[in-house]
Amino acid sequence: MGLFRATIEALHRGLSKTRSSLASPLASLRGRTIDQETIDELEHLLLTSDVGVTTTEAIIQELRGSVADGALKDKDIIDILREALLKRLQGKDRTIAVADSSPTAILVAGVNGVGKTTSVAKIGKALRDENRSVLLAAADTFRAGAVSQLTTWAERLGIDIVKGEQGADPAAVTFDAASAAIARNIDVLLIDTAGRLHTQEPLMRQLTKIQAITNKKIDGAPHEVLLVLDGTQGQNTLIQAKKFSESIQVTGIFLSKLDGTARGGIVFAIEDETGIPVKLVGIGERPEDVEPFDPETFVDALIDISR
Ligand SMILES: Nc1nc2c(ncn2[C@@H]2O[C@H](COP(=O)(O)OP(=O)(O)O)[C@@H](O)[C@H]2O)c(=O)[nH]1
Ligand SMILES: [Mg+2]
Numbered sequence: 001m002g003l004f005r006a007t008i009e010a011l012h013r014g015l016s017k018t019r020s021s022l023a024s025p026l027a028s029l030r031g032r033t034i035d036q037e038t039i040d041e042l043e044h045l046l047l048t049s050d051v052g053v054t055t056t057e058a059i060i061q062e063l064r065g066s067v068a069d070g071a072l073k074d075k076d077i078i079d080i081l082r083e084a085l086l087k088r089l090q091g092k093d094r095t096i097a098v099a100d101s102s103p104t105a106i107l108v109a110g111v112n113g114v115g116k117t118t119s120v121a122k123i124g125k126a127l128r129d130e131n132r133s134v135l136l137a138a139a140d141t142f143r144a145g146a147v148s149q150l151t152t153w154a155e156r157l158g159i160d161i162v163k164g165e166q167g168a169d170p171a172a173v174t175f176d177a178a179s180a181a182i183a184r185n186i187d188v189l190l191i192d193t194a195g196r197l198h199t200q201e202p203l204m205r206q207l208t209k210i211q212a213i214t215n216k217k218i219d220g221a222p223h224e225v226l227l228v229l230d231g232t233q234g235q236n237t238l239i240q241a242k243k244f245s246e247s248i249q250v251t252g253i254f255l256s257k258l259d260g261t262a263r264g265g266i267v268f269a270i271e272d273e274t275g276i277p278v279k280l281v282g283i284g285e286r287p288e289d290v291e292p293f294d295p296e297t298f299v300d301a302l303i304d305i306s307r
Contacts, residue, residue, distance in 0.1 A: 014283025052269030112195030198243030
C-alpha cells in the first residue's frame with residue numbers, strides 16, 4: 001500500500017533526542033584513524049544508545065576484522081557505521097499488506113498507553129488523505145473513555161466509526177464493524193483494541209478471539225496485525241513483542257513516541273530479537289505525525305548524516 005511518504009525533515013525533527021545521544025558523540029569520532037580504540041568507543045556508544053547487544057556485537061565484530069585487515073584505513077567512521085546499520089535492517093518486507101478484494105483489515109494491539117488509539121487515528125488520516133474509505137472499530141470497550149477518545153478522533157478526521165457500549169464484548173464490536181465494512185464497501189477497516197498486559201490471560205485470549213472473528217468475516221483478515229510499542233520504554237518493548245506474538249500473529253510493529261526518546265536505537269534491538277519488521281513510526285501526538293519506517297531515511301536521521 002503506497003501509504004506514507006517518508007520525509008527526512010519530519011524524522012529528523014522527531015529523532016532529535018536520539019540524535020543527541022548518538023550523533024554528537026559520533027561526530028567527535030569523525031576524522032580519527034579507525035583503530036581498535038575507536039572501535040571500542042563506537043561499541044560503547046552503540047550499547048548506550050539501546051541498539052542492543054546482538055546488533056552491537058555483530059557490527060563491532062565485523063569492524064574489528066576489517067580494522068585488522070587494514071580495510072578501513074581511509075574510511076570515515078560515519079560512512080562505515082551507516083553501512084553496517086543499514087545492513088542490519090535490509091531484506092524485510094515493510095509494506096502494509098492489502099486485501100485482494102476490499103476491505104483490508106488492520107488490527108492494532110499493545111499494552112496500555114503505548115499509543116494504539118492515536119496510531120489508529122494517524123493511519124486513518126493517512127489513508128483518508130489518499131482518498132481511501134476508512135472505518136474505525138472501537139474494540140477497546142474495556143477502559144472507561146476509550147470509545148469516546150476514538151470517537152473524538154473519528155469526528156475530527158471525518159472518518160466513520162462502529163462502536164459498542166463500554167463493557168460490550170469487543171469481539172462483537174469487531175464483528176459488527178467487519179460486517180459494516182463489507183456492506184459499505186470500505187477500503188480499510190482499522191480495529192483499535194484495549195491495552196493489555198501479557199500477564200492478563202483472559203485479555204490476551206480476547207485478542208485472539210478478535211483476530212479470529214475478523215478472519216471469519218473477511219477473507220484473509222486481519223491483513224496486518226500491528227503491535228504498537230512505545231519507543232521510550234527501551235528494552236521492555238522486547239518482552240511485549242515476544243509475549244504478544246504468542247497470542248496473535250504480529251505482522252508489523254508501529255513504533256510510537258520516537259520523538260520522545262533518546263533511544264531510537266531500540267529499532268535494531270526489536271528487529272534482531274523478534275524478527276518482526278518495524279513498519280511505521282510515530283513522531284508526535286498529531287495525526288500527521290507518522291512516517292513509514294524506511295531504513296535509509298531512519299539511519300540517516302539517526303546518525304545525522306545530512307548535517
Ligand atoms: N510524543 C508522542 N506521544 C504520543 C505518540 N503516540 C501517542 N502519543 C501519546 O501517548 C498517550 C497515549 O496514547 P493512546 O493513543 O491513548 O494510547 P493507547 O492507550 O495505547 O491507546 C497520549 O497522550 C498520546 O498523545 C507519539 O508518537 N509521540
Ligand atoms: Mg487506546
